[in-house]
Amino acid sequence: MKTRLSLMAFVLALSGCVNFGQNANAPGVVYYVLNDAAPAASPTPLTADALKAPDSLRAEAREKSSAPTLLVLDTTTGGFYDSDQLVFSRSAGTRGQYQFARWTERPGRRFAELLRARLDRLGRYRVAPAGGVVRGDLMLDTRLIEFYHDATSEPGHVRLELRAELVDLKQRRLLGRHTFEQKVPLTTYDAAGAAQASSLAVSRVLDDLGVWLATFK
Secondary structure (H helix, E strand, O other): OHHHHHHHHHHHHHHOOOOOOOOOOOOOOEEEOOOOOOOOOOOOOOOHHHHHOHHHHHHHHHHHHHOOEEEEOOOEEOHHHOOOEEEEEOOOOOOEEEEEEEEOOOHHHHHHHHHHHHHHHHOOOEEEEOOOOOOOOEEEEEEEEEEEEEOOOOOOEEEEEEEEEEEEOOOOEEEEEEEEEEEEEOOOOOHHHHHHHHHHHHHHHHHHHHHHHOOOO
16 A cells, blocks of 8 residues: 555656645745837827828828838747746856746747837838738848846846848848847846846847838838
8 A cells, every 4th residue: 555655656746746845935936027118109199280181191091001011920039048937147158047037928929029019109110910811011030049137247137139130022032131139237136137127128129120120211
């Protein structure tokens, strides 16, 4: 009987159903939201008088209809970064993960959402996700190469490296490729400080990406 109980406990431990020696006083996991810390301002709305003018309405409609449709692909990441865990590095060439800190969404997926929202607010494009029924004029492909808290010194900084490619879908050619990098110092040496600096790094990369896209007419 004892042998059977011991065997059952062993199987349960392997399957993760039992956690022997779990510390009841261990801190709970905190979930952080990755945000655009300083989004671009929304386009200035038309005044009441302008809305009454047929010419203004027609001009606005023409501007919207002539804006190119930009398909924004989901942002891809390397396997290690394709996770909801905050990543850090204490020495060159190493990576680790915060034990009690998580993102509410994986950074690649969240970055694509923030990118579409930012570009939509800028008003230069009709922004749409790729893979739908909408046919695009341009396609933006982004890859998150590095995104971690560099903790080799206190309090360290968040490093974000993003590669972007813009493709003309009608002419089937690559218009441009660029790599964006940001290093944002932490204000506090902890996961909360890393999450805050991460959002600021995202915002600055979105700023730079918007300026880069504006160079393509």
